[in-house]
Amino acid sequence: MLEIRLQKFLAHAGIASRRKAEEMIKQGRVAVNNVIVENMGVTVSSNDVVTVDGVPVITEEKKVYIMLNKPVGFVSTSKDQFGRPTVIDLVKDVEMRIYPVGRLDYDTSGLILLTNDGDFTYRLTHPKHEINKVYEAVISGFPKDNEIKRFEAGLKIEDYQTSPAKFLVLDKQGVNTLVRITIHEGKNRQVRKMCEAIGHKVLTLKRIQIGPIALGNLPEGKWRHLSDNEIKTLY
Known part of the structure; x- marks a missing residue:
């Protein structure tokens, strides 16, 4: 997960509405990594331990399935040691941490899938499934x-x-x-x-x-979420 504001994290976890979460923070009821937080500017990621009234907040990260029309000139990794643009740079407004399913070469364009679902990735990339x-x-x-x-x-x-x-x-x-x-x-x-x-x-x-998922008329450099039916057919 990318870093997001603490009150948004609490709202996503179902603890309270964002406004109510802000009140809880002001009241000193919320801690991040055992440090009480009392201002609205704090951000957290999946590596942080958040507690409310001393009780850890447990979140189940929402599964995300995305199709992207990759242009030439982007690498199919989350980060690149040479500083080249990556496919993740094209989906920056997705809050959850996602990664490419398989790869497309730097000089190849077209359909690539991104997700945070390890089982989904395994099913699509393991040779025995012959996708x-x-x-x-x-x-x-x-x-x-x-x-x-x-x-x-x-x-x-x-x-x-x-x-x-x-x-x-x-x-x-x-x-x-x-x-x-x-x-x-x-x-x-x-x-x-x-x-x-x-x-x-x-x-x-x-x-x-x-597999059964076609790029269709998705413009180059753009992405969209897979439909529930598309996810089911890939599974």
Whole structure:
């Protein structure tokens, strides 16, 4: 959870309304980490111990499920050691601490999910669940039938063999080709490496679907909460 004002924390925990919580603070009934608080400017996070009349306030963090249309130039981590912008920077107005489910490369755009639900993350990222991920890519040249068959059968990439995949030609764009690729693995830069293995460099790459959840017309850089039905279908 991000730091929020103490009275808001008490209201979210169901202790009292925000106005009533402010009165309790002024009365010296609220402590943070064993220190009595009497002003309204104090903020707390999930690492703090808050008590009211000496009784600890126990909160169950609300589960959050978000879909984001990630632009190129953002990393799929909560923090970046090189100071690059992260996907979390695009959802700053979400109060709870959330993190990306899986990853999208710095130079790949499209659908990424964020949550604070560890079980949800496990279900979507563990290889045994084989959740399909669908990408649209512009690749150099025009893939031949035998190259597509090799791609779909699985390729030897560095030290691993990829699982069977789907490869659909959508359109020719000058000297390049727009294709749709479906895989259920998530190795580092896997789609790019697979395309290069059949002789076609990826020029642009965008993820448009995870399992049954499609990016749709969500604008780049924007996000929305998943619906209850979407969450259920992913589970």
